[in-house]
Each structure stands twice: as structure tokens, then as C-alpha cells.
Amino acid sequence: xxxxxxxxxxxxxxxxxxxxxxxxxxxxxxxxxxxxxxxxxxxxxxxxxxxxxxxxxxxxxxxxxxxxxxxxxxxxxxxxxxxxxxxxxxxxxxxxxxxxxxxxxxxxxxxxxxxxxxxxxxxxxxxxxxxxxxxxxxxxxxxxxxxxxxxxxxxxxxxxxxxxxxxxxxxxxxxxxxxxxxxxxxxxxxxxxxxxxxxxxxxxxx
Amino acid sequence: xxxxxxxxxxxxxxxxxxxxxxxxxxxxxxxxxxxxxxxxxxxxxxxxxxxxxxxxxxxxxxxxxxxxxxxxxxxxxxxxxxxxxxxxxxxxxxxxxxxxxxxxxxxxxxxxxxxxxxxxxxxxxxxxxxxxxxxxxxxxxxxxxxxxxxxxxxxxxxxxxxxxxxxxxxxxxxxxxxxxxxxxxxxxxxxxxxxxxxxxxxxxxx
DNA sequence: CTCCATTTCAAACGATAGTTTGAAAACTGG
DNA sequence: CCAGTTTTCAAACTATCGTTTGAAATGGAG
Numbered sequence: 001x002x003x004x005x006x007x008x009x010x011x012x013x014x015x016x017x018x019x020x021x022x023x024x025x026x027x028x029x030x031x032x033x034x035x036x037x038x039x040x041x042x043x044x045x046x047x048x049x050x051x052x053x054x055x056x057x058x059x060x061x062x063x064x065x066x067x068x069x070x071x072x073x074x075x076x077x078x079x080x081x082x083x084x085x086x087x088x089x090x091x092x093x094x095x096x097x098x099x100x101x102x103x104x105x106x107x108x109x110x111x112x113x114x115x116x117x118x119x120x121x122x123x124x125x126x127x128x129x130x131x132x133x134x135x136x137x138x139x140x141x142x143x144x145x146x147x148x149x150x151x152x153x154x155x156x157x158x159x160x161x162x163x164x165x166x167x168x169x170x171x172x173x174x175x176x177x178x179x180x181x182x183x184x185x186x187x188x189x190x191x192x193x194x195x196x197x198x199x200x201x202x203x204x205x206x
Numbered sequence: 207x208x209x210x211x212x213x214x215x216x217x218x219x220x221x222x223x224x225x226x227x228x229x230x231x232x233x234x235x236x237x238x239x240x241x242x243x244x245x246x247x248x249x250x251x252x253x254x255x256x257x258x259x260x261x262x263x264x265x266x267x268x269x270x271x272x273x274x275x276x277x278x279x280x281x282x283x284x285x286x287x288x289x290x291x292x293x294x295x296x297x298x299x300x301x302x303x304x305x306x307x308x309x310x311x312x313x314x315x316x317x318x319x320x321x322x323x324x325x326x327x328x329x330x331x332x333x334x335x336x337x338x339x340x341x342x343x344x345x346x347x348x349x350x351x352x353x354x355x356x357x358x359x360x361x362x363x364x365x366x367x368x369x370x371x372x373x374x375x376x377x378x379x380x381x382x383x384x385x386x387x388x389x390x391x392x393x394x395x396x397x398x399x400x401x402x403x404x405x406x407x408x409x410x411x412x
Numbered sequence: 413c414t415c416c417a418t419t420t421c422a423a424a425c426g427a428t429a430g431t432t433t434g435a436a437a438a439c440t441g442g
Numbered sequence: 443c444c445a446g447t448t449t450t451c452a453a454a455c456t457a458t459c460g461t462t463t464g465a466a467a468t469g470g471a472g
Contacts (some may be wrong), residue, residue: 005449024322026232030430040451045431047449108321110325114375115317116230126382133383151399153384158400161371162364169320169363177339178359193357194364200410201403211419236460246421251461253419 011037019097023151024112025055030061047126056120059113062106063124064116067132069103074135082142086202089139093163094194097170111168133184136160155202162194217254219282223264227311230318235251262326265319268312269330273338275309280341288348293401295345299302299369301377303393308315317374342366349408361408368400 015037019028030051034041048054073092077085096104115122136156141147144155166173166180173180180186225234236257240247254260279298283291302310319327342362346352349366350361372379372386379386386392 008449022322024230024232025320026230029428031428040449041430042432042451043449049298051430111321114378115314116228116233117378122378122381125248125378130383138284138404153388154396154399155403157371157375157379157384158368158403161367161369163367165363165370172323172328172331173363175328177336178363180360190360193360197361197364197407197411201407204406205403212421214450235458237458246419247460248421249419257460 005047008037008039008043011039012044012047012054013057013061016054017061017105017109020058020112021108025118025186031157052120052198055118059109059118059120059124062109063128065102066106066110067128070132074139077139078191083195083199085139086199087191089136089159090163090195091188091191093160094166094187094191096167097182097190098184101122107167140202143205143206159198162198167189207266208239209293210241211253214243214245216251217245218250218253218260219267220262222260222362223267223311223315226261226318227314231324265315265324265326265330268315269334271308272312272316276338276341277410280345283345288345289401289405291345292405295342295365296369296401296404297394297397300372300393300397302373303388303396313373335366337387346408349412353412358402365404372396374409 012033016028016033018038019033022028030044031040034044044054048057054105070092073088077088080088096107111142117125133153133156137149137152137158140155140159141152144152147155170180170182172178174182180190218239222234222239223240223244228234235354236250238246239260240250250257250260254263276298279294283294286294299379302313323331339362342365343355346361346365347358350358353361376386376388378384380388386396
């Protein structure tokens with residue numbers, strides 16, 4: 001029982017993800033989505049019961065894509081030294097700098113939400129952010145074995161902040177006055193530099 | 207020659223700053239602004255030549271307010287030890303966490319711009335970000351006397367990232383699963399904790 | 413007070429937004 | 443192949459957007 005409408009559904013989701021990532025919820029019109037997806041305008045209401053329902057689906061997919069990627073990589077980090085695990089974590093966090101791929105779009109959608117969270121996003125975050133935060137807290141916990149839980153959570157966020165500022169402001173930082181390069185070698189250098197500093201901080205604190 | 211229209215102008219600017227900070231450029235309607243400012247709808251076009259012109263003025267005021275505050279505080283940091291100067295810088299960066307004051311609104315406007323920069327913002331940034339970045343690079347430069355300019359710029363951004371993630375995501379972090387408190391004592395603890403880690407990183411790197 | 417530029421105002425404009433409609437087309441199970 | 447459901451489609455609907463208009467009100471200079 002293959003559903004013929006799945007093709008339309010997927011086309012809408014794909015187009016909507018790109019546009020929501022690029023222009024945000026308010027800045028993206030139904031007409032822009034259907035034009036890119038090559039479907040009829042009423043298809044969105046038929047398949048998703050409106051713009052908001054479509055956005056909900058895009059948000060869920062983005063969240064799933066991001067956390068699954070992070071959790072999968074973190075599963076094997078126990079075999080690495082804490083320093084190598086930290087460096088790998090930071091390099092993965094900086095990955096969206098390299099290409100405008102799917103992960104990059106997912107992060108952009110999250111960036112929009114971080115400015116003005118929708119109720120849909122709030123719910124998603126409160127329900128499903130715990131595993132990802134667990135990965136990060138476990139990582140810093142290997143450096144801070146005596147720290148309490150609150151400190152570990154703050155340390156995890158602090159670590160994420162060191163990466164996210166480069167990812168989030170990629171566009172501005174590529175121009176003057178910073179002129180941050182985005183070729184593979186430069187990003188690798190950036191990842192190693194941040195890893196060195198973060199390692200120094202955690203080692204001297206633990 | 208006092209201009210009677212200044213009252214209307216200021217009322218519009220004040221209302222617009224609040225709404226742009228809260229809902230972003232696209233999410234804020236002219237009608238919402240004039241309703242809050244208690245002025246006629248056409249006043250915006252009369253005084254600012256349209257919504258975009260008004261936004262330009264709000265953006266300029268926000269930029270001025272933020273950087274002036276930072277630059278003024280940085281002027282006397284040369285008398286402090288590098289560790290104390292760093293701690294003060296971090297504490298000032300975290301200030302918007304304490305209250306929803308003017309600085310908090312300015313930062314929110316910048317957050318909107320970091321997701322999808324308007325041409326107005328790009329120009330402003332490329333022309334006037336240098337002094338502020340200079341303060342930050344000078345600060346980290348006291349820890350990294352042998353580093354080249356690119357490394358100092360990256361270190362400055364890296365330092366800003368450690369603070370901005372808490373400021374930017376204040377709303378989400380105050381809820382589950384993080385439950386970050388925002389009373390004065392908690393923020394002071396946060397500032398000292400970040401200062402300790404950042405100091406450790408820069409000391410071990412320099 | 414009078415004159416004239418400045419400022420305010422209510423109303424309407426064209427454009428675009430998200431959604432609804434009802435019929436046509438396509439597909440599926442029998 | 444047919445009957446009945448699912449899916450697509452062009453068009454129109456209502457609401458809201460930013461902007462424009464032209465007259466009314468206001469304020470200061472002579």
C-alpha cells in the first residue's frame with residue numbers, strides 16, 4: 001500500500017526546510033514553498049493542515065537529524081582519551097562551517113528558534129534535549145570528576161558556546177573586519193585551536 | 207528652534223525598539239508600532255521614510271548603546287591585572303542576563319540579525335565593529351603575547367561565545383532540562399565560573 | 413492676528429499573506 | 443473495467459501588510 005501522496009509530501013518538506021532555514025517562519029510564504037516544490041498551493045493545507053503544521057514537521061525532522069548525528073558519534077567516544085573525545089566533539093560541532101549541507105540547514109532552523117522560540121520548539125526541546133545534553137555533560141565530566149551536576153551542565157553549555165558562535169555567525173565572520181576563512185584547512189585549524197583552549201581550561205579546572 | 211515633532215519621533219523609536227527586539231523585523235508591523243507609541247500610522251513614513259528607515263535608526267541606536275557601554279568600561283581595564291580585566295569583561299557580557307533592560311533589548315536585536323543579517327546591519331558591522339573587537343583582542347592579547355593577529359581575533363570571538371550562548375539562549379536555559387537560575391547570585395557564580403575556565407585556558411595557552 | 417511651513421490624522425490603495433472551495437484528475441480495491 | 447476514495451488543481455476569499463493621499467490641525471515668525 002504505497003501512498004502516491006508521499007511524493008508530494010516529501011517535496012513540500014524538502015522545499016520548506018530550505019526556505020524556513022534561510023528566511024525563518026515569518027519570512028517564508030506558502031507560495032514560495034509551493035513554487036520551489038512544484039506542487040499546488042492547497043497541497044500544504046491538505047497534507048499538513050496549514051503552514052504551522054508543516055513547520056512542526058520540519059522542526060521535528062531537523063531536531064531528529066541533528067541529535068541523531070551527535071548521539072551516533074558520541075556512542076564510540078568512550079574508547080577515546082578524554083582529550084581526543086573533546087577534540088572530536090568540537091570538530092563535529094564546527095562541521096556546518098564546512099558545507100551548506102543538511103546539518104547546516106537544521107542548525108539555521110534552530111538559530112531562528114533561539115531568537116524567538118515557538119511553542120512547538122519549546123515542547124520539543126524540553127522533551128528531547130536531555131540525551132544530547134547528557135553527551136556533552138558526560139564529556140566535560142571526564143575532566144571535572146568532582147563537579148556537581150549544575151556545574152557540569154554549565155560547563156557543557158559553555159563548551160557549546162565556544163563552537164556555536166563561529167557556526168551561528170559564519171556569515172558575518174567571513175566578511176570584514178574578521179575575514180574568517182571557511183576552507184577545510186582553516187576550519188581544521190580552528191577546531192584544533194578551540195580544542196587546545198578548551199582542553200587547557202578543563203585540565204586546569206579539574 | 208525646538209522641534210515639536212521630536213516627541214513623536216522618540217515615541218516611535220522607543221516602541222519600535224521594543225517590538226523589533228521582541229518579534230524581529232518581519233514579525234513587527236507598522237500598525238503594532240503606532241498602536242504602542244500612540245501615534246498615527248503615517249507618522250512612521252513621515253519621520254523615517256518607511257519601516258526600513260525606522261529599523262535603520264533603531265539598529266544604529268542599539269549598536270551605539272552596546273559598544274559605548276563596552277568601550278567605556280574597557281578604557282580603565284589597563285589598570286587591572288589581566289585576570290581581573292578578563293573577569294570584568296565576562297561579567298559585563300553577562301549583564302543582560304540580570305534584567306530585561308535596554309541592553310537586553312539591544313542584544314535581542316543583534317540576535318535577530320545574526321540569523322539573517324540585513325544589508326543595513328552588514329554595513330554597520332563592517333564599519334564600526336572594529337573598536338569593540340579591538341577591546342576583546344587586546345584583552346586576550348595580554349594572555350597570548352606571542353600570538354599572531356588571526357589567532358587573537360579567533361580567541362576574542364571564542365571568548366565572546368562562552369558568554370553569548372548564555373545570554374542568547376537565556377529563555378530556553380531557564381526552563382527544563384537546564385533550569386538555569388537568573389537571580390543575581392547565580393549570575394555572579396556563572397560569571398566567576400566562566401572567568402575561571404577562560405583564565406585557565408588562556409594561561410595554559412600563553 | 414495672519415501667514416505659512418510643519419506635523420498630524422483618517423481613509424484608502426495595491427500587494428501579498430494563509431486559507432477555503434468545489435470540481436477535475438488520479439489512483440486503488442474489487 | 444468500474445466505483446469510490448484519495449489527491450491535485452485553479453480560483454477566489456478574507457485578513458493584514460507597508461505605503462500613499464489630501465485635508466485638517468498645529469506652531470512659530472513677522
